[in-house]
Amino acid sequence: MEVPLKKAREQLKDAQEEGTVRSLAAALEQGKKAGISSAELAPVEELLKSAESRDKVQALLDRAIEAKNVPALRFALQQASEAEFAREKMVVAEELLAVEAPRFHAREMLKEAAQNPTVNGLREAIAKAAVVRLYASEYSSAQIMLEQEEAKERKLNVIQQEIDLAKTMDSSSLEQVTHARNRLFTAIKSAKAVGARETDLAAGELCRRRLHNIVEDLKGNVRVYCRIRPLSEREIQRGESPIATAVDSMTLTVDDKDHQGAYTFDAVFMPGTQHEVFESCRDLVQSAVDGHNVTMFAYGQTGAGKTYTMYGSPGNEGTAPRTIQEIYRIIERDTGRFNYTVMASMMELYRNELVDLLNKASHQKLGIRMDKTGMVQIEHLTEEQCADARELMGLLERGNELRTVAATAMNSESSRSHLILMVRIVSVNLETHAQVRGKIVICDLAGSERLKKSEVSGEKQKEAIEINKSLTALGDVIAALSKGYKQVPYRNHKLTQIMQDALGGSSKTLMFVNCSPSSTNTDETTMSLKYATRAKRIVNELPRKSLRAQHMTSGRPSQSQRASNTGASRPSHV
Numbered sequence: 001m002e003v004p005l006k007k008a009r010e011q012l013k014d015a016q017e018e019g020t021v022r023s024l025a026a027a028l029e030q031g032k033k034a035g036i037s038s039a040e041l042a043p044v045e046e047l048l049k050s051a052e053s054r055d056k057v058q059a060l061l062d063r064a065i066e067a068k069n070v071p072a073l074r075f076a077l078q079q080a081s082e083a084e085f086a087r088e089k090m091v092v093a094e095e096l097l098a099v100e101a102p103r104f105h106a107r108e109m110l111k112e113a114a115q116n117p118t119v120n121g122l123r124e125a126i127a128k129a130a131v132v133r134l135y136a137s138e139y140s141s142a143q144i145m146l147e148q149e150e151a152k153e154r155k156l157n158v159i160q161q162e163i164d165l166a167k168t169m170d171s172s173s174l175e176q177v178t179h180a181r182n183r184l185f186t187a188i189k190s191a192k193a194v195g196a197r198e199t200d201l202a203a204g205e206l207c208r209r210r211l212h213n214i215v216e217d218l219k220g221n222v223r224v225y226c227r228i229r230p231l232s233e234r235e236i237q238r239g240e241s242p243i244a245t246a247v248d249s250m251t252l253t254v255d256d257k258d259h260q261g262a263y264t265f266d267a268v269f270m271p272g273t274q275h276e277v278f279e280s281c282r283d284l285v286q287s288a289v290d291g292h293n294v295t296m297f298a299y300g301q302t303g304a305g306k307t308y309t310m311y312g313s314p315g316n317e318g319t320a321p322r323t324i325q326e327i328y329r330i331i332e333r334d335t336g337r338f339n340y341t342v343m344a345s346m347m348e349l350y351r352n353e354l355v356d357l358l359n360k361a362s363h364q365k366l367g368i369r370m371d372k373t374g375m376v377q378i379e380h381l382t383e384e385q386c387a388d389a390r391e392l393m394g395l396l397e398r399g400n401e402l403r404t405v406a407a408t409a410m411n412s413e414s415s416r417s418h419l420i421l422m423v424r425i426v427s428v429n430l431e432t433h434a435q436v437r438g439k440i441v442i443c444d445l446a447g448s449e450r451l452k453k454s455e456v457s458g459e460k461q462k463e464a465i466e467i468n469k470s471l472t473a474l475g476d477v478i479a480a481l482s483k484g485y486k487q488v489p490y491r492n493h494k495l496t497q498i499m500q501d502a503l504g505g506s507s508k509t510l511m512f513v514n515c516s517p518s519s520t521n522t523d524e525t526t527m528s529l530k531y532a533t534r535a536k537r538i539v540n541e542l543p544r545k546s547l548r549a550q551h552m553t554s555g556r557p558s559q560s561q562r563a564s565n566t567g568a569s570r571p572s573h574v
Contacts, residue, residue: 001035008034065092068100102132110142119153122146148195155191159204162187166207171214181211185248222503224511224532225280226252227269229305235518242517243525246270254529256522263529265513265536271305274312278322284440285326287508289334289425291436293375295443295502296323299471299531300514301524302447309512310419310444311400319512320396320421320442327425327440328389338427344392345383346399349495350417351466357399357419358382368497375439376501378422396421418470418495419444441502445471470495475531477503482537511535 011027031041074097109125122142129139162184169176188204228244243256251264267280281296288294296319298306312318331340346357347366354366359382367379386392403419421442428435446467473493480488481503490500502509513532515525 004034005036008036061092065096068096071104102128103134106132106134107138110139113142114145117145117149119146119149122149151194152191152196152200155187155194155196156200156204159184159187159191159201163204163207166211177211177214181208184208184211222509222511222535223281224265224513224536225267225269225277226263226265226513226515226529226532227271227277227305227309228252228515228517229271229308231517235520238520240518240520243519243522244270244515244517254522254526256519256526263533265532274309274316274318274322277309278319278326281319281510282326284508284510285323286330288423288438288440289327289330289427291427291438292508293439293441293501294508294510295441295499296510296512297441297443297445297499297502298512298514299445300447300512300528301516301521304447304514304516304521304524304528306447306512306514307444309514310442311396321393323440323442324389324392324396324423327392327423334427337431338429340428341426342386342392343383343424343426344386344395345378345381345422346395346420347378347381347422348403348417348419349470349498351463352470352494354378354381354494355417356380356382357402358384358395360402368494370500374501376498378498381422383424392423418446418467420498441499443499445474469493474499475534478531478535482534 008027008031011030014023014027028041106125106128109128113121113125122145126139126142126146129142162180166180166184169180171177184204185208188201188208191201191204228246231240231242243254244252245255246252246268247262248268250266250268251262252268252270253262254260269277284294284296296310298310300306308318310318311320327342331338331342334340348355348357354368356362356364356366362380362382364380366381369377369379371377384391384395386395399421400419403417423440423442425438425440426435427438470493473489473496476489476492477496477499490496496503501507511532513528515521515528517525
């Protein structure tokens with residue numbers, strides 16, 4: 001028993017003198033086997049822990065020094081400082097850290113500046129890199145980026161100057177507003193050419209659109225958006241070619257041997273995303289919440305994308321679902337100031353008869369009348385209160401399912417009626433109790449193609465004839481308004497009676513003209529574009545002084561301006 005104990009104690013003594021991790025670990029293992037008490041082994045175990053810590057820190061220092069890694073150097077020095085050994089390596093590491101830390105900071109500045117490039121950020125990062133003597137290759141890309149950002153900044157400064165000039169112009173002068181719009185358009189185009197981001201151009205683009213809208217207000221106040229769908233797979237397989245080309249965000253051309261020309265609208269989408277289309281008309285929802293009459297309708301041949309634009313598809317919702325979401329977003333935003341009530345109804349105009357899509361079994365005839373404020377009212381139409389967007393979306397889906405559709409040569413599920421969603425919004429100020437009523441009408445018109453194009457017969461032919469009669473009546477109203485006739489034939493058809501408070505006067509109206517790009521549909525596309533161009537000429541009967549009061553960069557008109565611009569769609573304050 002004594003011999004193994006003696007040998008174990010000698011090995012422990014030798015290991016303590018050597019002080020290495022390996023010798024201490026081996027001696028401790030042998031001591032435990034020999035039966036040495038834990039109290040006698042405790043000092044050696046402490047010495048082993050210290051040796052292990054020392055070796056670990058030394059390895060950390062070695063790796064950090066070799067890699068010249070600033071965070072690793074800082075960590076290793078901290079560990080070594082707490083352990084109070086390896087002073088020589090610590091000195092080397094501290095000297096290296098003094099050199100590498102500024103370089104590390106300069107590289108981080110360059111990385112951050114590249115991720116979010118600005119002129120000042122890039123200049124500071126490059127100056128720092130030069131001071132700490134980074135290799136030129138390490139910041140050459142930042143130099144190139146700085147030159148690009150400086151070019152963008154110069155172009156963006158020109159845009160801002162044009163925006164500032166627009167604030168001071170006479171907005172009742174068509175010539176001045178047109179020149180301001182054209183100058184701003186040129187400035188934006190120039191900024192785009194040097195790579196300016198859309199976010200940087202947003203203010204200029206918004207001002208350009210407002211300048212354009214004022215130009216159009218001085219000519220006529222119906223806003224028209226043109227949307228050209230892509231060629232379908234079947235059209236591509238047939239070898240058909242596109243005939244429409246976008247010149248810019250507001251102009252397109254039709255290039256066909258029999259039909260050539262340029263058409264200008266408030267916006268042109270080729271085809272654009274559902275988000276982009278709705279963003280361009282989002283402010284109309286606020287107008288309705290403010291108490292105005294807003295109407296959006298889609299015109300075009302069957303299969304041109306009207307229903308897709310207005311209603312979309314699951315996961316790619318159109319204008320109507322997005323309008324619903326926007327209504328309740330505004331309501332939620334202002335819920336502390338107003339109490340809102342939203343009422344909705346849905347109907348179709350089928351063969352010149354109104355059908356209540358929320359109560360299709362009803363035998364009560366729907367009548368159209370104008371109330372004392374000049375708003376169109378539909379008698380006996382079912383109207384439901386919707387507490388949230390989910391309820392209103394459910395109403396929309398129920399109505400859509402009951403719409404009359406049929407197969408034609410143009411579309412396997414062609415809409416054979418005009419689909420109309422009406423949403424009334426009533427707000428009551430919680431403090432003053434003042435009440436404001438607004439309305440949004442969303443209308444998906446049936447296809448506008450010629451009878452021979454749809455290739456239908458029998459009952460479907462009668463449907464097509466009625467559709468064309470209604471669209472002809474709508475065209476007559478648009479023509480009368482565009483030519484400034486005193487007598488407008490609203491009463492010639494129920495469709496135009498329903499839209500009487502949407503066209504003319506001071507109502508806020510948005511027309512989508514949806515077109516096919518296919519060469520086989522050139523006649524229908526050209527007809528739709530001409531129809532929409534005629535709508536753009538509707539005369540604005542508002543006093544010019546109301547236009548003079550417009551603020552070029554404000555989000556919305558002032559309260560006094562809104563009051564002067566409402567006319568037949570004036571909010572009713574109770």
